Amino acid sequence: MVLPKKDFQLINGVCNLKELEELDIEIRKGISKAVNCPELPISFFYTPKLKGGLGLTKLTDCFHIFNIKSFMLMKESEDANIKSSFEINKKEEIKYRKIINENENENDKNIFGIHIQDKKIIQAAKAKGTSCTMIKAALSGHKLKININQNRIDGTQ
Known part of the structure; x- marks a missing residue:
């Protein structure tokens, strides 16, 4: 998970979905910057590892799963x-x-x-x-x- 406070909010269903979408964008930007590849397609982040992606789960999906x-x-x-x-x-x-x-x-x-x-x-x-x-x-x-x-x-x- 990303942050303890956000984990608590996700688990207890008290998240703002818009904020989760914005945090997802920031996570993708951070990863893109860390690997020095700013043009990574969004699908790459969420594609399963076995299919060549990073296998991340969208935070909004985590909210619904919880x-x-x-x-x-x-x-x-x-x-x-x-x-x-x-x-x-x-x-x-x-x-x-x-x-x-x-x-x-x-x-x-x-x-x-x-x-x-x-x-x-x-x-x-x-x-x-x-x-x-x-x-x-x-x-x-x-x-x-x-x-x-x-x-x-x-x-x-």
């Missing part, structure tokens, strides 16, 4: 209290936001059973102002173009 990771750590926690609290929070959030569940519109791509269209959660009521870990994870999964369902590998909930 959102999903935080969600999954709570969801899959071995601690019964955390898991129970998570499930209650999830149900209350779906109820509060009146989120369209997966059975109501099965053709839409969804993450955790939450439907997203035009980068917004599909809700039966006006959008609410804040986002919980589940909503942040769903939006992050959508941004990274990954689909994560609620089943464990063994098929249980």
Whole structure:
């Protein structure tokens, strides 16, 4: 990671995405200057090492990955209290936001059973102002173009 303060912000989902994009640019500039090659294409920095790139991860992608990771750590926690609290929070959030569940519109791509269209959660009521870990994870999964369902590998909930 880059800086301890930024690491903390990334892990806890309190980053400004514009600032992360600007920091990515500064990192690329620093590397280009260090190797005395100012015309390196942007793709070189993010192309996997096995394909001849540096294999860096965009900081904005790190932000989204950490959102999903935080969600999954709570969801899959071995601690019964955390898991129970998570499930209650999830149900209350779906109820509060009146989120369209997966059975109501099965053709839409969804993450955790939450439907997203035009980068917004599909809700039966006006959008609410804040986002919980589940909503942040769903939006992050959508941004990274990954689909994560609620089943464990063994098929249980």
